Amino acid sequence: MSWCKNVKGVLLDITGVLFESGASEPIKGSIEAIKRLKDSKIPVRFCTNETTKTRQKLLQKLHSIGFSMKEDDVFPPIPACCQILKSRGLRPHLVVNPDALSDFCEINQENPNCVVLGDATDNFSYQNLNKAFQLLMSLETPVLFALGGGKYYKEGSDLILDVGPFAKALEYACDVEAEIVGKPSKSFFGAVLQDLGQPAESVVMIGDDIVNDVGGAQSCGMRGVQVRTGKYRPSDENHPTVKADGYVDNLAHAIDLILQS
Structure with missing residues (x-):
């Protein structure tokens, strides 16, 4: 071995x-x-x-069940995505979990010129995905970010759709390749x-x-x-x-x- x-x-x-x-x-x-x-x-x-909560909330959960690690040692996709958005001057339309929104608080979201797709769970509605589709189709150069490429994850005894399948739907509809962050x-x-x-x-x-x-x-x-x-x-x-x-x-x-x- x-x-x-x-x-x-x-x-x-x-x-x-x-x-x-x-x-x-x-x-x-x-x-x-x-x-x-x-x-x-x-x-x-x-x-x-993990994109259903902020890094701070994730760290709090880990500490509450007995783990001990520093925030700087935990690498989720959202902080990395925010760095990319800032460096490229991009303003995102967010399709993410409401509990994760505060991690984007320093990012300009007015007049969006890209889409960021996270594990939005119940926010993966037809209406929300269609808004993301319409924005991407309106852009001369559409930019789509997916916060991970997972197909599914496990919650309790159930398998749950992850962000990957929804990103693939937008890729197919908009003829764009998602940039995976995570x-x-x-x-x-x-x-x-x-x-x-x-x-x-x-x-x-x-x-x-x-x-x-x-x-x-x-x-x-x-x-x-x-x-x-x-x-x-x-x-x-x-x-x-x-x-x-x-x-x-x-x-x-x-x-x-x-x-x-």
Whole structure:
């Protein structure tokens, strides 16, 4: 088992790895696993496509269930997207969850010239998607951002549509390719690696999504390991295009292997 050898940095997904979506308790052993990883001096960053709440609210949830991490170590898509919007002078029409709106408070949204699509949950109505479609069609050069490329996630015992399918609908209708901000984007992973200060080949990404976590990490030169928690399904181990470098029962199992090696 070579994936766990010579690991100099670890990237962790949050939902499905640290806790199950909608749960108020951590996945068994995950708090202790992160503590052991930090005690070993291996740097760790937390990469998430969570856009149903602000980064601050996500951090508050993590702290409330027993985790301890700094805000700067948590990488969700919205702050990265805001940096892009500012640098390119773009004014977004937002189709996002209401709980995430405050993270865009410093962004000019008047006379929008692009669309930002997040995990809007109940706001993924026909009316809201049609407004986004109409704006994109009115622009000479339409720009569409998707805050992640996930197909679905797991909440409780149910699978829930993620932002990816709605982005694909707008891509098809408007003949535009969405710019992904978040996993599995190479630019997103590259920014996290730069902050981590380690080369890709020395880093392991641990997540529950075979495509966005594992495949996205591998496309950037990292090792990708899938946990059998969260949205994991047995069929993932026979995925037609992505083969994880390793499969583990949970985060604690993965950290055991890394530290033992």
